[in-house]
Amino acid sequence: MTGIRWVVVALLFFATVINYVDRAVLGILKPVLEKELGWDQVDYGWVVTAFQMTYAVGYALGGRLFDQIGVRLGYFLAVSVWSVAEIAHAFVRSVTGFSMARAGLGIAEGGNFPAAIKAVTEWFPKQQRAFATGLFNAGSNIGAVLCPLVVPWLAYRWGWQSAFLATGALGFVWVAVWLAVYRAPEEHPHVSPAELAYIRSDPPDPEVKISWPELLRHRQTWAYVVGMVSSSPVWWFYIYWIPDFLNKQYHLQLTQSSGPLVVIFLVADGGGIAGGWLSSMLIGRGWSVNASRKLALLVCALCVVPVFFTPLVGSLWVSVALVALAASAHCGFAANLFTLVSDTVPRQAVSSVVGIGGMAGSVGGILFAQAVARILQATHNNYTVPFAIASLIYLTALAVMHLLLPRLEPMNLK
Numbered sequence: 001m002t003g004i005r006w007v008v009v010a011l012l013f014f015a016t017v018i019n020y021v022d023r024a025v026l027g028i029l030k031p032v033l034e035k036e037l038g039w040d041q042v043d044y045g046w047v048v049t050a051f052q053m054t055y056a057v058g059y060a061l062g063g064r065l066f067d068q069i070g071v072r073l074g075y076f077l078a079v080s081v082w083s084v085a086e087i088a089h090a091f092v093r094s095v096t097g098f099s100m101a102r103a104g105l106g107i108a109e110g111g112n113f114p115a116a117i118k119a120v121t122e123w124f125p126k127q128q129r130a131f132a133t134g135l136f137n138a139g140s141n142i143g144a145v146l147c148p149l150v151v152p153w154l155a156y157r158w159g160w161q162s163a164f165l166a167t168g169a170l171g172f173v174w175v176a177v178w179l180a181v182y183r184a185p186e187e188h189p190h191v192s193p194a195e196l197a198y199i200r201s202d203p204p205d206p207e208v209k210i211s212w213p214e215l216l217r218h219r220q221t222w223a224y225v226v227g228m229v230s231s232s233p234v235w236w237f238y239i240y241w242i243p244d245f246l247n248k249q250y251h252l253q254l255t256q257s258s259g260p261l262v263v264i265f266l267v268a269d270g271g272g273i274a275g276g277w278l279s280s281m282l283i284g285r286g287w288s289v290n291a292s293r294k295l296a297l298l299v300c301a302l303c304v305v306p307v308f309f310t311p312l313v314g315s316l317w318v319s320v321a322l323v324a325l326a327a328s329a330h331c332g333f334a335a336n337l338f339t340l341v342s343d344t345v346p347r348q349a350v351s352s353v354v355g356i357g358g359m360a361g362s363v364g365g366i367l368f369a370q371a372v373a374r375i376l377q378a379t380h381n382n383y384t385v386p387f388a389i390a391s392l393i394y395l396t397a398l399a400v401m402h403l404l405l406p407r408l409e410p411m412n413l414k
Contacts, residue, residue, distance in 0.1 A: 002192040005123040005132070005185075005199065011178060012116045012136035015079060018170050019112045020143025020239075022086045022105060023051070025167055026098075027240045028151045028261075029160050031247050031254055036160070041381075043095050045373025048240050049366050050099035051106040056362030058110020063355020064212070066111065067348060071119045072182050076175055078111030083171030090161035106362075113338070113358060114351040121342045121350045123185055125201045127283055129342050130293070134276020134335035141269035141331060144239065148261035152254045210349040215356065220344040220411045223404040224357040227337040230397030231330060232361030233368035234304075234390045238264075238327055241372060241386070248381040250316045260320045268327035275300055275332020279339070289343055290408035294398070296336045301394035303329035308391035311383040326390065333394060340401075344410050 026033075026047070033039055039047075058078075066074035085104030092098055116136055124132045154163045185191055185199050215221045246252045246260055275296055282292035307326035310319045338354070345353045372386050379385075 001194040001198060002190060004188055004191045004195065007181065008119060008123050009132050009135050011174075011182060012119055013139040013142075014174055015075065015112060015178075016116065016136055016139030017143040017146070018079070018167075018174055019082070019109055020140045021147050021167050021170065022082060023109060024144050024147040024239055025086075025089075025151055025163050026051075026102070027243050028147050028254070028257075029155060029163065030240075030244050032155060032160055037093060037095075039095065041373045041377045045369055047095060047098045047102055048236070048369045048373075051102035052236065052362045052366045052369060054103040054106035055110045056106075056359040056366070058107035059114065059358030059362055060110075060355040061107075062111030063114035063351040063353070063358065066115050066118055066351040070184070071115050071122065072178075072184075074111060075115045075119075075178060075182075078108050078115060079171045079175050079178070080108075082108035083168045083175075086168030086171070087165055089164035089168075110355075110358060110362070114354040117338050117341060117354045118351040121347050123199055125199060126289065126343060128280060130276040130296075130336055130339040131273075131280040132276070133338045134273045134332070137276075137331060137335050137338070138269045138272045141265040141272060141327070144265035145262050145269065148243075148258040152258055156255065210346065210352070212352065212356070215345075215349060215353055218411050219404045220341075220409075221353050221356060223344075223401045224337065224341055224353060225360045226400045226404065227333075227340070227397050228357040228361035229364040230393045231333055231337065232358075233365040234393060235327075235330055235334075236365040236369060237372060237386060237390060238323065238330075240369070241383075242323060244381075245311070245383055246316075249311065249319070249383070252316075260316065263320055264324045264327055267324035268331050271300075271303075271328025272331030272335050275329075276335035276339070278332070279336050293336050293340060293343065293408065294402065297333055297398050297401075300329040300333035300336070301398050304333075304394045305391050308388050310387045329394070340405075340408070344405070344408060346411065349411075 030044060034044070062074065062078060082105050085101055085108060088101045088104060089098065092101055117133070120129055120132050120136070151163045151167075154166055183189075185196055242264065243257055243261060246257045252260070278299065279292040279296040282295065283289060304326045307322050310322045313319055313322070341350055341353050341357070368389075375385050376383070
């Protein structure tokens with residue numbers, strides 16, 4: 001059997017690395033931009049919100065578009081546009097200018113996960129999807145690791161503008177490789193008959209056209225929406241506010257925060273792979289898909305709870321360890337949450353449901369970002385309330401998801 005499907009995962013992984021590098025640059029540079037451009041917490045909150053508003057739209061529209069035009073063309077368009085928007089950050093100075101650049105970045109970056117999940121659905125049978133999803137989703141943490149290593153050095157040596165220019169250029173390198181390598185399994189010249197048979201080993205989905213109103217009638221869509229609207233805002237909080245938390249709580253400057261941030265997101269990277277591996281391993285040992293996915297989700301949700309103590313412990317590395325554990329658990333939770341869609345939704349509607357859930361998660365992120373900005377402004381940068389919310393929301397989401405889908409039954413379409 002050939003292994004071209006793992007080459008596809010590698011491409012998805014690197015796209016996700018670039019996706020997260022581009023969005024995380026702003027959080028790393030926040031202390032510098034605050035001083036140079038005169039921002040306060042509320043200004044920063046609006047810049048973050050501009051990204052999340054258009055990210056919500058891009059997630060939904062991208063999911064629907066990729067179901068129609070396919071992954072190859074859709075991913076090419078998404079990465080090309082977000083790379084241009086990333087570069088545009090280097091040429092603006094005002095809150096309005098940054099908000100416009102972030103809006104362009106958001107609407108294109110919203111297409112990353114619908115495209116990646118659809119590609120996994122096309123290239124992997126159900127047994128391997130959670131593991132494959134965990135692998136490509138690990139790119140989010142590698143991107144978050146690379147950012148604090150590279151961006152402070154670029155900003156210190158050539159100014160903060162160089163960070164946006166350099167990271168934006170990476171996307172165009174990926175686009176060239178993607179166009180040269182990616183094809184659907186049936187069209188790929190290097191896929192053997194044995195690998196193609198393995199990829200298509202699950203029963204075929206019914207060939208039907210599915211509208212958004214039809215998808216919104218089903219509990220499978222709403223279970224995914226609940227998971228996304230609960231977990232996504234917490235991940236945005238880690239990306240956009242943890243560098244600021246380290247600066248305010250422990251007085252770490254731009255270059256000093258690199259080590260703690262690398263530890264947080266490197267540990268998170270392992271959590272995403274482990275979470276996907278856990279449910280895939282259980283399925284391989286004969287567990288039902290329902291029991292395997294939900295046990296993995298529960299383990300991850302429980303591991304998030306200790307993050308409540310992060311602003312209370314008074315020790316830098318204990319705080320880092322607590323956030324690293326929570327970020328790791330989030331990534332494991334996300335790997336299984338994404339896979340719930342491919343477990344329960346027909347292949348031709350996967351991107352659409354992922355887009356609907358991603359849009360809902362981004363709307364939740366908008367509300368949470370505005371709340372965090374105002375809480376920090378009112379409490380003089382006291383992070384207790386945001387961490388308290390982050391600690392309990394995963395367990396709450398899992399309980400609601402179980403009520404919606406107690407047996408993880410497939411979507412019943414006529």
